[in-house]
Amino acid sequence: MSEHEHDHDHPHEPITNGNEPPAAARARALEQLLIEKGAISREDVRERIDWLVSRSPTDGARLVARAWVDPDFKQRLLADARSAALELDLDPGPSPVVVAVENTDDVHHMVVCTLCSCYPRALLGPPPAWYKSFPYRSRAVSDPRGVLDEFGVELGDDVELRVLDSTADIRYLVMPRRPAGTEAMNEDELAALITRDAMIGVAQPAAPAPIG
Amino acid sequence: MTYHPGQRVRVAARPHDGHHRTPGYVKGKTGTVERAYASFKNPETRAYGADGLPEQPLYLVGFAQRDVWPDYAGQSRDRIYLDLFEHWLEDAE
């Protein structure tokens, strides 16, 4: 096993593990070869892993929560999400353009990458397996209301559903609607309602916890 | 930038041998430019070791779902948006 440090909940597997797919040994051998040939360094790999495991939907949720409480920030987020992220000291990632799209009473957005798995990883963490799956990639564009049904989202007939297929350099982040009953909540409390799936567009934000 | 927001455009219905980022489901379909983005390196050449220059203008183009899928089962106002390079678009006005 290559020596890399990362925070994972599962124990490290031994070098030869009968439960691993053949790809695991292949990946490790590939790493060894690439390092031996000087193509990359062990440090390159470590740094990259550190960055990958540092990514989570918390950053995206902070962006949305700030937009919910600050109308001027919301406009800046909608105009240039990359700059808005940098304003909050968040890493917008390598994509040159990140676009936030706003859900309203009349419009609901949903994001997919039918050609591969493009995703605003810097702000949302790793994409879920289903986002990268064939059924999602296929039906998010041709049957998005059916997909939302599967995800338990009820969208009214009068709501315009907009699917965004990330086919180029732009990464999309959905700004879900702020739920009713959250007027007294602070930014941190609001951020806790904003889930990864809501920022992909396959869920509504969590409802506020009942009082008492 | 050749196209502007609000302009009707048709996606070229040409086969392309090799890497390209125009999905088959939208080829030959007509939509409306929603946004004009900046220009970006051309993935079609960059994918084969070239530098991807000159950069190509990129557009967010929206389509009525019912114009894309013959048996679309959702609502008539539903739309689908894709980021498409200028050299895949033609004026449809």
Place this chain on the structure above:
Amino acid sequence: MERSVHDRGGWPDDAPIDRSEHELADWELLTDALVGALGGRGLMNVDEMRRGIESMPPDEYERASYYERWLYSIETNMTEKGVLARGELDARVGG
């Protein structure tokens, strides 16, 4: 119009969407990191990476897991560029 196997939008697919969460295995994280590391060194850009994945024979593409496709692309690209000799990775794994 004929479509490539990676061009999935609207592809007939009746399968339900499996929504279970899967934490990445160490080898998957490693594979992801290798792509990033090679990108950082200017050895493989994202377009080359995608093209490599798309060059998989269709039945292999559909059978492979997500990161298996990434491994395939890294090997394809590195072999094309002469960083790896043809069959060198197989030999090392077979070891």
